[in-house]
Amino acid sequence: METLIAAEDLSVAYGGARVLQDVSLRIAPGEIVTIVGPNGSGKSTLVRALIGLTRPDGGKVMRAPGLRLGYVPQKLALDASLPLSVRRFLSLPRRVSDAAAEAALARTGVAGLSGRQIAGLSGGQLQRVMLARALLDRPQLLILDEPTTGLDQPATAAFYRLIEEVRGETGCSVLMVSHDLHVVMSASDRVICLNGHVCCEGTPRVISAAPEYRALFGLGTGGALALYRHAHDHGHEHDHGHGHDPAHPHEAHPVPLVPIAGGQGLSSQGSGAKGSGGQGSSAQASGGSVAGGKAGRAAAPEQGARCAECGGRHAV
Numbered sequence: 266m267e268t269l270i271a272a273e274d275l276s277v278a279y280g281g282a283r284v285l286q287d288v289s290l291r292i293a294p295g296e297i298v299t300i301v302g303p304n305g306s307g308k309s310t311l312v313r314a315l316i317g318l319t320r321p322d323g324g325k326v327m328r329a330p331g332l333r334l335g336y337v338p339q340k341l342a343l344d345a346s347l348p349l350s351v352r353r354f355l356s357l358p359r360r361v362s363d364a365a366a367e368a369a370l371a372r373t374g375v376a377g378l379s380g381r382q383i384a385g386l387s388g389g390q391l392q393r394v395m396l397a398r399a400l401l402d403r404p405q406l407l408i409l410d411e412p413t414t415g416l417d418q419p420a421t422a423a424f425y426r427l428i429e430e431v432r433g434e435t436g437c438s439v440l441m442v443s444h445d446l447h448v449v450m451s452a453s454d455r456v457i458c459l460n461g462h463v464c465c466e467g468t469p470r471v472i473s474a475a476p477e478y479r480a481l482f483g484l485g486t487g488g489a490l491a492l493y494r495h496a497h498d499h500g501h502e503h504d505h506g507h508g509h510d511p512a513h514p515h516e517a518h519p520v521p522l523v524p525i526a527g528g529q530g531l532s533s534q535g536s537g538a539k540g541s542g543g544q545g546s547s548a549q550a551s552g553g554s555v556a557g558g559k560a561g562r563a564a565a566p567e568q569g570a571r572c573a574e575c576g577g578r579h580a581v
């Protein structure tokens with residue numbers, strides 16, 4: 266299977282505190298993958314390590330050569346008192362034409378905001394402007410870190426619909442971090458449940474039923490299943506390791522849960538590399554080939570002690 270980006274046994278520590286341990290994942294062309302997990306479980310750290318903003322102290326990140334990557338950060342690290350128009354923001358760091366800027370704003374539903382100050386935008390408008398900026402480089406992989414923070418429910422649902430439309434139009438893959446479990450379950454092809462390590466991963470249906478997920482998020486996510494009506498009738502090709510016919514309902518061949526094998530405990534070693542502040546940039550990822558193996562170690566037997574946090578058996 267073709268892979269755009271992959272992490273293999275990725276570990277990150279900040280000043281000796283282990284945040285990620287042996288995290289492996291891979292993103293295939295065209296799929297929408299969502300990372301869920303409790304506060305502080307390392308979701309943003311994982312995203313930043315994938316992008317290259319945070320240096321891992323173990324494992325590696327591999328990208329398809331010349332991968333075009335669009336990134337929408339959780340927060341915009343801008344001084345609100347600095348005058349910065351939407352139009353100028355769209356040309357940071359690379360100048361874009363007025364036509365391209367207008368088209369991107371129109372695509373994300375905020376046409377006509379060009380002359381407005383970034384500091385004066387509502388939360389929903391800012392998210393759409395940041396998405397417009399990320400789309401300007403025609404990313405093959407769009408990475409969004411909690412893109413709907415602070416938005417109300419209709420705005421959140423509308424934003425996820427927009428993401429699905431963009432994926433449908435451009436064929437880009439989407440990797441996002443989200444706490445909106447119900448929407449995540451309806452809008453994702455695959456969900457990765459993170460708590461310093463990958464607790465479990467699979468289709469929304471499989472994840473909703475996973476004991477590891479339920480231990481972390483409780484049993485009140487039944488509505489997420491009700492929302493999940495993914496008939497898998499979109500045109501992209503992807504394979505979650507089970508080679509299904511894309512015309513099949515996705516649930517018919519659920520991805521097996523992927524416990525992380527191995528016996529290493531938490532280490533207090535680590536260099537704690539800090540990344541620089543993300544600014545909603547699009548970045549041309551540096552090259553490097555992607556290994557074809559299944560990064561998530563599918564169908565590995567459960568090993569290790571039962572996790573006190575999520576109830577699953579895994580390395581950490």
Ligand SMILES: Nc1ncnc2c1ncn2[C@@H]1O[C@H](COP(=O)(O)OP(=O)(O)OP(=O)(O)O)[C@@H](O)[C@H]1O
Nearest residue numbers: 279284302303304305306307308309310311539540
């Ligand atoms: N630059 C940093 N320096 C030191 N510690 C950090 C840094 N960034 C994150 N951390 C710590 O690492 C842990 C994981 O943080 P991270 O932001 O990755 O979690 P998260 O799952 O995205 O959380 P949330 O859901 O609250 O956004 C937290 O304990 C956090 O305090």
